[in-house]
Amino acid sequence: MSSAAYRAAISAVDRFVPSKLRPLWEHPAGPKTVFFWAPAFKWGLVIAGIGDLTRPPDKLSVPQSSALAATGLIWSRYSLVIIPKNWSLFSVNVFVAGTSIYQLSRAYLFQQEQKKLALTQGETPAIAPAK
Template structure:
């Protein structure tokens, strides 16, 4: 069994492409790409949930490993790409955090939510008023119809009695 594994390893290492795909130079950055993917996805979420301290830590982490990716031999461009994407996404998150908490973004978001709530309330009130108006009109028409029927019945009874 050990000989078979050794032969398989020799065959893998003889081909430069398979040697690269079976190395930590590939699998380390490939598995690490979850961090920048999550960071890019988070740029669409509410800035209220951004952690300022964690964002700064991830910017430092990405900056350090961008440097490391160029310092190792051979250079690891996949690791560099992973961390430059993460650095960009985390920098975007840092800007969003500062804008939201320190440059008036929070007040603007609250005002926008209040305007949306007011517009929804107005729409709801208008539809309720229209519904109530329709119901009142229907009730009025029903009462008038019933009154006409009763009047006709009463006239018929009066005519019947007076004959």
């Protein structure tokens, strides 16, 4: 159920949509729906993930990257089974998953490097080995 303000805004903009853009405007996953706006705003997560590529590996959050990777993969799959298929939602979630998986690999490689360094120096690794 949509609000009166939303319906009024759509009615106001509806008059100005050119006939060539009308199919996009009226599409089930077009700008009149959350299926358009959710992926549009979710690109902010991708931009943040790309910004984090310069973050040192010791400052990466493994739980956060894991959660983002999982949700990216799950929503990518979901976007292809719903009707209508939402390719915009699919693409943004592939990028969310991709940047997060890359960050997880950076964190893992850093932890392995720290373990090797600690063992060569005869110290107990600060990072507990995985069970």
